[in-house]
Amino acid sequence: MAKKPAADKARQSYTSEEVLKYYRDMLLIRRFEEKAGQLYGMGLIGGFCHLYIGQEAVVVGLQAAFKQGDAVITSYRDHGHMLACGMDPRGVMAELTGRAGGYSKGKGGSMHMFSREKAFYGGHGIVGAQVPLGTGLAFAQKYNDTDGVTFCYFGDGSANQGQVYESFNMAELWKLPVIYVIENNQYAMGTAVARASAVTEFHRRGESFGIPGKPVDGMNVLAVRDAGLEAAEWCRSGKGPIILELKTYRYRGHSMSDPAKYRSKDEVNKMKAEHDPIDQVKNLLINEKLVSEDQLKEVDREVKAIVQDSADFAQTSPEPDPSELWTDILVEA
Amino acid sequence: MATQILMPALSPTMTEGKLAKWLIKEGDTVKAGDVMAEIETDKATMEFEAVDEGVVSKILVPEGTEGVAVNTPIAELEGEGAPAKTTAVEAQAPAAPVTPPPAAPAVAAQPKAAPAQPVAHADPELPAGTPTKTMTMREALRDGMSEEMRRDQKVFLMGEEVAEYQGAYKISQGMLQEFGPKRVIDTPITEYGFTGLGVGAAFGGLKPIVEFMTFNFAMQAIDHIINSAAKTLYMSGGQMGCPIVFRGPNGAAARVAAQHSQCYAAWYAHVPGLKVVAPATPADAKGLIKAAIRDMNPVIVLENEILYGRHGEVPDVEDYLVPIGKARIARPGKDVTLVSFSIGVHHALAAADALAAEGIDAEVIDLRSIRPMDTDTVIASVMKTNRCVTVEEGWATCGIGAEIAARIMEQAFDYLDAPVARVAGKDVPMPYAANLEKLALPQTADIVGAVKSVLYR
Numbered sequence: 001m002a003k004k005p006a007a008d009k010a011r012q013s014y015t016s017e018e019v020l021k022y023y024r025d026m027l028l029i030r031r032f033e034e035k036a037g038q039l040y041g042m043g044l045i046g047g048f049c050h051l052y053i054g055q056e057a058v059v060v061g062l063q064a065a066f067k068q069g070d071a072v073i074t075s076y077r078d079h080g081h082m083l084a085c086g087m088d089p090r091g092v093m094a095e096l097t098g099r100a101g102g103y104s105k106g107k108g109g110s111m112h113m114f115s116r117e118k119a120f121y122g123g124h125g126i127v128g129a130q131v132p133l134g135t136g137l138a139f140a141q142k143y144n145d146t147d148g149v150t151f152c153y154f155g156d157g158s159a160n161q162g163q164v165y166e167s168f169n170m171a172e173l174w175k176l177p178v179i180y181v182i183e184n185n186q187y188a189m190g191t192a193v194a195r196a197s198a199v200t201e202f203h204r205r206g207e208s209f210g211i212p213g214k215p216v217d218g219m220n221v222l223a224v225r226d227a228g229l230e231a232a233e234w235c236r237s238g239k240g241p242i243i244l245e246l247k248t249y250r251y252r253g254h255s256m257s258d259p260a261k262y263r264s265k266d267e268v269n270k271m272k273a274e275h276d277p278i279d280q281v282k283n284l285l286i287n288e289k290l291v292s293e294d295q296l297k298e299v300d301r302e303v304k305a306i307v308q309d310s311a312d313f314a315q316t317s318p319e320p321d322p323s324e325l326w327t328d329i330l331v332e333a
Numbered sequence: 334m335a336t337q338i339l340m341p342a343l344s345p346t347m348t349e350g351k352l353a354k355w356l357i358k359e360g361d362t363v364k365a366g367d368v369m370a371e372i373e374t375d376k377a378t379m380e381f382e383a384v385d386e387g388v389v390s391k392i393l394v395p396e397g398t399e400g401v402a403v404n405t406p407i408a409e410l411e412g413e414g415a416p417a418k419t420t421a422v423e424a425q426a427p428a429a430p431v432t433p434p435p436a437a438p439a440v441a442a443q444p445k446a447a448p449a450q451p452v453a454h455a456d457p458e459l460p461a462g463t464p465t466k467t468m469t470m471r472e473a474l475r476d477g478m479s480e481e482m483r484r485d486q487k488v489f490l491m492g493e494e495v496a497e498y499q500g501a502y503k504i505s506q507g508m509l510q511e512f513g514p515k516r517v518i519d520t521p522i523t524e525y526g527f528t529g530l531g532v533g534a535a536f537g538g539l540k541p542i543v544e545f546m547t548f549n550f551a552m553q554a555i556d557h558i559i560n561s562a563a564k565t566l567y568m569s570g571g572q573m574g575c576p577i578v579f580r581g582p583n584g585a586a587a588r589v590a591a592q593h594s595q596c597y598a599a600w601y602a603h604v605p606g607l608k609v610v611a612p613a614t615p616a617d618a619k620g621l622i623k624a625a626i627r628d629m630n631p632v633i634v635l636e637n638e639i640l641y642g643r644h645g646e647v648p649d650v651e652d653y654l655v656p657i658g659k660a661r662i663a664r665p666g667k668d669v670t671l672v673s674f675s676i677g678v679h680h681a682l683a684a685a686d687a688l689a690a691e692g693i694d695a696e697v698i699d700l701r702s703i704r705p706m707d708t709d710t711v712i713a714s715v716m717k718t719n720r721c722v723t724v725e726e727g728w729a730t731c732g733i734g735a736e737i738a739a740r741i742m743e744q745a746f747d748y749l750d751a752p753v754a755r756v757a758g759k760d761v762p763m764p765y766a767a768n769l770e771k772l773a774l775p776q777t778a779d780i781v782g783a784v785k786s787v788l789y790r
Contacts, residue, residue: 071537105570112568121536122573126560132526133561136533143489143515143539166526173521328571329605331629 014222016290018064022221023281024299025063026056029080030278031307032089033252036079036096039311040256045096049110052080054251057277058183059084061224062151062244065232069146073121073134074153076111077250081153085120087113089306093314101317105324128161130154131180135167138178138241149235153181157188159202165209168241172209175240179231180206182243183218185250190262203245211241218246219275249275336385338408340394340401343372343379345587346639350374351399352407361389363410370396370407375471375642376503387412465616465646473615473647474504474580474636477622478542480652482512485540488626491518491531492544492581501546502582502641528554528579532561535577535631542626545581548597548635555600562631563606578625580634583611584675584726585774587639591762596727598674601633602703602736608657609703611635613678615645617701620655628657635703637676660707662714666696669784670714672737673724674700677775681724684780695784703733711737712745719750720787724780729757751787756780 033051040049052059055077063084066072074081082092087103095102095113103113111125121137124130134152141148158164159182171178182202186193193200203213212234216227224246231242249271253260260268285291340350351373357363363383372379387410394407401407468476482488489512494501496509496519509517520527524545531541545551551558558579565573584596601609608630612618618636625632647653663678664685671681678699685695696714700706715721721741723734734755741753759773 073533103570104568104572107570108568112565114565114569114572116572121533122565122569124561126556129529129556129561132529132557133533133536135526136530136535137537138533139530140534140537140539143534163525163529166521166523167530169521169523170526170530328567328569330608331566331574331576333629 016285019222019281019285020291020295020299022057022060022064022225023278023285023296024303025060025084026221026278026281027299027303028089028306029053029056029060029083031303032083032093032310033079035307035311036093037252037256039093039097039314044315045110046098047109048076049096049256050077050254051252051256052077052250054271054277055183055185055218055248056080057221057224057280058181058218058246058248059153061221062179062181062228064225065149065228066151067149067232069119069141069148070232071119071121071134071137071141071148071150072153073130073137073150074123075127075130075155075158076123076125077155078111078113078123082113082115082118082120082123085115085118087115087118087120089310090313093310094317097314097317098319099314099317100320100324101313105328106320107324107328128154128158128163131158131161131164132167135171135176135178135241138171138176139174141177142174147236148177149232150176150178151181152178153183155188156182156184156186156193156197156202157191159184159205160188160197164205168206168209168211171241172206172211175238177235177238178241179228179235180211180241180243182245183248184245185248187250187254187262189254190258190260192262201245203243206241206243211243213243213245215245215247218248219271219277219280221277221281335390336387336410336412337406338369338383338410340403340405340407341372341381342403343374343381344376345589346642347374347403349400349402352394352396352401353378355392355396356380357389359389359392363387363389375469383410385410385412459648459650464649466649467644468615468647469642469644470612470615470618470636471502471504471506471641473619473645474622475506475508476647477619478505478626479508479511481623481626482508482516485626487538488540488542489516489518490542490544491520491527493520493522493546495519495544500544502638504544504636504641524550524554525557529557529561531577532557532575532631535562535575536565536573540576540578540626542578542580545579547586547593547638548581548583549593549595551579551581551597558601558607558631558633559604563604566630567606574629575631576629577631578622578628578634579631580622580625581636582638582641583635584637585639585758585763585770588765588767588770590765594763596635596725596758597633598635598703598725598727599732599736601635602706602733604704606631607704608632609635610657610701611637611675611703612655612701613640613663613673613675613699615643616647616653617655617661617699619647620653621657621701623652624654624657627654632657635675640676640679655701658702658705658707660710661699661701662696662710663699664695664697666694666718668694668696668718669720669722669787670696670698670711670718671722671724671780671784672698672700672711672714672734674703674733675726677724677726680775680777680780683777684724684784687777687781688784693784693788693790700733706736706740708740708744712741715741715745716748719748720784721749721753722756722780722783722787723753724756724775726758726774728760729755730760732757751789754783754787756783
């Protein structure tokens, strides 16, 4: 198998299979999100729908560090995370359309999906709430004497929430194995980071608590992978929490109803042209001749088919039975 | 001129205490700041200091005396020079860098009536003759939690001052020593954060007991209680259960004013996905806390600071559980139904006694659980008595009494001989002044008056 020689340390090496997998996983997220946007436009998806397009390298890169026993939790911009965790695109898309075949039987929607099996703990609709929740997952991992790590994702907007710092304090105090992944996509809804944050270097936000942090190019999946492996090792070795600031960019509006007038078209186009995470990997694969054009086309076809299948399923799966209104309110003894 | 030293009140709810030890003797000269004695309250052993200078002329209460009422003269000082004026003492927790809980500043409380006699507890589920043990609600809660922690390693207790301080209200006394710091965890004073952390731990497979020093402070955490704990099971299509207990004192203590005196029963009872219990007796406190910990859902346990020190008979049987969602007839009667929960049950029982003297036979129902509410027991009683008065310390508007009245109207309208009357806390923030506070809270006379109105007497 073709291998790029290590530049200065082993981590920067990669296999063509690995890179191809990143390409495939990122492409799946993008095509899935494009389809979700399309279904939203057709009125098949309702409510809020926050697309992950542009940020794919973050979750795909970090999942490379995921091991059995780890946990993932994030906010409401969660479709990409679920796909990266290996959740079934059919179940995700059907939840978006509010159907019985959705992960939450159609009762959660875009912002509230979970899979215990895939260790994905949501999908939380309140800005910042997943941070103490994720810290609690890490608490349970430590309490149970596992070497599990929690990947706790939140955005630059959440990063100003008080509960985040309450969590940082306890996580460091109790040395909890949690990676705080700050996805800095530069806009908290319509507010640019510099307009809402006194200190915009989010990786430094743990300094008062003694939590180390690191800025990472969130558009470069290999850089993300390396940072993730290093951070997971930090947590697994009992050193407590760590912060990664993933500098990334969301191409679409905050949600489907956001025209994104707070930034210029040029800015968006420049990011797409120069930093697109999928193009970067595609160029690497082609330029380094890691795979053939046919192989890439095969991946494109496969992804397209998966997404189409999920969209078909999401439209044919029935709406939940009216009796579902009254189930899952309490766990019955 | 002699100055009397009085037994101090060392917490908002203290009415009496034990004079554990004198650190001075007759003939000693003391100056302001000298520690004179150690006094045991129901929560802690406190030192108290002299405020005046003088020579101890007489010790009036020997050390070891229990049940010394607040404001009883316990010693006399012979002043030097100018005649001494009023006497006060200041309390300090011995060698503790921590301050007393914010809810419990060492202010002088109004002397209160001596604690009530142990409340007889008739549990319909237990056969007559079941052996019982007398204990306080504080001890009953501790025993209930400890039994469950022995039974299930996934159960742990977290909250402010629960471990080394032994509990701000001494509920968790001895638990750190038994279970260690891994399972009895002092948290920072950050309710929003540690509540979210607890909910996350429950998602992760543990069974946390989250203690709030009082439920007033849980308002900072209510987002996680409702949005994260109560709703996630539904939003996940049944995947994400959240077995967690939120507990702590709720409602008015004594003289701690508006921000520390609110009843949250109606707030939590409003929310599907939560269970809410509010014990009135030590037996129910033990049985309900155990049931709450075993429950696979988020359960709010609303305790009451004034009841913590009250004694009662607790069934001395293995694994005493009180089912959530079942009310208890605390006093059978035929003329009128009084429905209440928590400390309100004691108000209702006192009113029933007063009414009995006037030939009115009141039935008192202790709801025990607010959600789910045992409507059947209430309806059956109203069908018998045809009249109902609800009693709660919280506000009437959208309160528990309003809910009960609505259910009676829906299910037993034709049985009513009078509109349901509500006795509740007055529609004002809780005042601090002793007289105003008393006016704000339901009193026996208010309940007696309401009963007479529904009886048209």
